Amino acid sequence: MRQLNAVGTYLPPWGTERARSAGRDEDVVTMGVAAGRAALGGQGVPVRRVVLVSRDLPLIEGGNSAALLAGLGLGTGVSVVEQIGGAPAALDAVVTAERGTLVVAVDETPAGAAAVLVGETGPAITAVRQVTRSLPVRARGRDGLVRDYADPRLERERGAGVAIDQLELPAKPVAVAGLPARQASALTEGRPPALPTSGASSSLFALASLTGPGLVLAVEQATASAASVDGVAPTVRRDERSPRAGETRTVTPGPEIGISLAAYERAFEPKLRWEAAACTECGTLAFPPRYRCLGCGAEGRWTTASLPRTGEVYTAVTVHVPVPGLATPYSLAIVELDQVGVRALVPVTGAPAGAVGIGDRGRLVFRRMAIRTGIPDYGYALLPDDERAEGSR
Structure with missing residues (x-):
């Protein structure tokens, strides 16, 4: 049964x-x-x-x-x-x-x-x-x-x-x-x-x-x-979430950005699992993972630690410069993750470009960052809390 x-x-x-x-x-x-x-x-x-x-x-x-x-x-x-x-x-x-x-x-x-x-x-x-x-x-x-x-x-x-x-x-x-x-x-x-x-x-x-x-x-x-x-x-x-009208964006034609499978493989686990490196000597977190700890200088001695999926916008910018293969405008944010002192640079999703500002809160969600040489490249983006997203309609 x-x-x-x-x-x-x-x-x-x-x-x-x-x-x-x-x-x-x-x-x-x-x-x-x-x-x-x-x-x-x-x-x-x-x-x-x-x-x-x-x-x-x-x-x-x-x-x-x-x-x-x-x-x-x-x-x-x-x-x-x-x-x-x-x-x-x-x-x-x-x-x-x-x-x-x-x-x-x-x-x-x-x-x-x-x-x-x-x-x-x-x-x-x-x-x-x-x-x-x-x-x-x-x-x-x-x-x-x-x-x-x-x-x-x-x-x-x-x-x-x-x-x-x-x-x-x-x-x-x-x-x-x-x-x-x-x-x-x-x-x-x-x-x-x-x-x-x-x-x-x-x-x-x-x-x-x-x-x-x-x-x-x-x-x-x-x-x-x-x-x-x-x-x-x-x-x-x-x-x-409540539905909203789609965004108007411009895609600039141009040569495709190719993928490096070696770089893709190295970044896959921490980027897709949203994990930082935790130094086994002093506990300092590094995202993305580093070989040498910035806290105590220890080398090669670390474990993985799951990162929080909520945080606050430390700063944000909206990009209007056309780049081949990317739809513009789009927003990027540096997010201060809750309780760990780690900041991450991520795109903003689920809201119009320019909708988030310093101090806004949201959660980190799994998204497709790009398609490179036909291969989806995944990562995380900031989805603003409902109050901010709804207010930006």
Whole structure:
């Protein structure tokens, strides 16, 4: 028996109440980290396996697993499965997961992410049935082009409609993922919850919407899957800010900034895990890590220490100078991290350029700093507290 220990959700701040858009520094991995951290809730729950479900994986070769684990704060020994799929695939990943599994599902259009921690407490979830058929009315091939057959009647009468009939559900679902609101309403008892996405994450957003027991239906083209949730509603932690209009920025054309994989590898662990070097002789912290301690002069004797993810702006600047490959204007801030005396230079995210000033507070969040030679380069950015971000609209 699988139990929904907790559900975490994330929506980017850009867009409208109906649909959100990923920021320039966001992708499947960064949004998945945000949802996963919300599900884990900072409780240190042991996670033995992570399943990432999406149709928009940043890397097909090379993998996204290490960056995902680093952002989540999980060890390098945790198993990760990267699965291409939609709403039924994400729901199936939950109902077949073993205890200690974190299922993360992410979509880029509309943008959103949700995660489910399968554990030993919470409402039970049981698979009802799955029907897998083929009707590729929307398809993306090896050439990367998306082809849309655009025949809603065909999809309804020969695709989703047939799959749902073959499920032979014992009752009407309380939530439907993967279908437009009008079609979902025709299938449910009463008004179904409005879901912010329609892809893989929509089935996990459906679980987050539950207020009690019931059936959850997930549909994609001619495939459908259903699960039954018993007992009380699951614990839900949401990282969802009020929507705001997207920023107007200019991208300057020019030669791409190449990546140095040697430098990338050296910086990966401290940068993505947000860790400093702690001198074993005097305890002085260094970020980024240094070979020689600035406190006592000891060389090569240090351990790692996790850095706080909250802090106060020590100073900030807004950059308007055009740089090839970068969208301008953008803001940078030196953040005094809480309780450790460490300052970090980071970009500002989730707020218009120029929105933060000295003394403002915020938290450090996992973001994509750049794409260099086709490889995402991740790090941390300052997300201003709601009060400041809301006041800068």
